[in-house]
Amino acid sequence: MKNKYTKIVASLLLLGTLFVGLLSFDRDSKNFKIAKNLDIYYSLFRELNLFYVDSISPEKIVKTSIDKMLETLDPYTVYIPEQDMDDFEFMTTGEYGGIGAVISKHDDHVVVAEPYEGFPAQKSGLKAGDEFLEIDGVDVRKHKTQDVSSLLKGNIGETLKIKVKRVGEKSPLTFKLTREKIHVDAVPYYGMLNEDVGYVRLKSFTLNCGDDVKRAILELKEKHHAKKLVFDLRSNPGGLLIEAVKIANLFVNKGEEIVSTKGKVTTWDKVYKAPVAPLDTVMPLVVLVNRGSASASEIVTGAIQDLDRGVVIGRRTFGKGLVQTTRDLSYNSKLKVTTAKYYIPSGRCIQALDYSHRNEDGSVGTIPDSLITEFSTRNGRKVYDGGGITPDLEIAPEYFSSLSIHLIRDFMVFDYATDFVSKHKTIAPVEDFEITDEMYNDFVSYVKSQDFTYESISEKLLEKVMEKAKKEKYYDLSKDDFTQLKEKLAPNLDKDLEAFRPEICDLLKGELIVRYYYQKGQIESALKDDIEIKKAKDILNDMDKYNSLLESGRVIKHED
Structure with missing residues (x-):
């Protein structure tokens, strides 16, 4: 033995x-x-x-090889060289030293796309549409957008001289500005949708944004007596995990699990619970999301849904459930590396199962049912993984016509607004401003004067179908049908400008309002005709329907 x-x-x-x-x-x-x-x-x-x-160029070759290497892993593991650190810091803090303006490339020159209200660009008199000619004596007429941006950014308190070309002015204009710390508000707008429904929009999850959201909700409750809330996370790309936890904690009890992370290294296996007493756990809540709602937005939305704390309305979210951590490299560069995955309270992961095959906008593509796993919310409602958060009430997406898309891409709407502003010092208040017949006809004349042309996407697709039909010898059998359909789909500027007038008016209205009333005015105006806002108000005004969506065994609804 x-x-x-x-x-x-x-x-x-x-x-x-x-x-x-x-x-x-x-x-x-x-x-x-x-x-x-x-x-x-x-x-x-x-x-x-x-x-x-x-x-x-050693730097270019090495940077390219690093980028290509990281592309084989996932879309979010990236190398950040020293020269890109300012942009990285801006993404996490919402702050940078500069003049406070969005710039963009227009044909072969760089223009002011939108000055931020209350910052040096706007206070000095720069306007959207101004074309950059010189910055501190440097001729920038042939510079790339990134190069112009680098010249505009810099140390806080330093002055710079900017020369621009403006529509309606015969000679260039020169402005002297002092760089400031530019803090882009994470909450660009909050207000009341009606007498008892408050509204808060969160643009990004930057440092301390949870405090901004809390202050906005408190003001709506205390000053405006809001009893219900619409929390708008549409097109919010995410940001800091800890801020997502803080924001979810506003609506759920202390100690509730909001999200957990799991990775290869056990150091990254963590459970994040609501750390403090909530702000309000009973106020009826609607969360708005779309395909651009990602990462931290999905954590908050997923926690609200899994804990049956509120109703989610909109479209399926982006599907980014990967956690990134930054690691310091030599020469002040960094590696942002994926270290774990997010799991929301039901246990499902919000990461798209296949992030290499997505829609054109980057959001989750179609996922076979065989790859999807069923989970349950606290009330027993069925929810699923596979990528992103599917809303409790899905709203069919709206699509723009080919004409509208080309009017935006070719700067027709932007340039018309620039021309309009040069001739009109003011417009009606936000709540009263509308595109009149006279203004629309003026826009039509402007477009025609620019020799504007565009293509019909449907016509291009039809041509491909016709080519296939000819190869398969079906074309001659339906030649007349093809001819008639091609004639109907062919671009006709006069016809299309009338047919798609409502959506073009919306585009014009938004562009003109942002010129006179900046971002807050644009958001306030857009809310009036927002389909998802209307659905949110309908749900919050019908508490029986609101509660039924949160009951056990409900079926996901789809509405046009």
């Missing part, structure tokens, strides 16, 4: 030794492969630098 026990112990020790040896061998083998491939990379780069026929 003793000998048998000794043999068993000896065998176990031998197996343990072999196991440790295999681990050691595996580790050594992996380290050798790393060293081997790094040596190959170094020697290859050295040979390129010495013998390639043209001169090469």
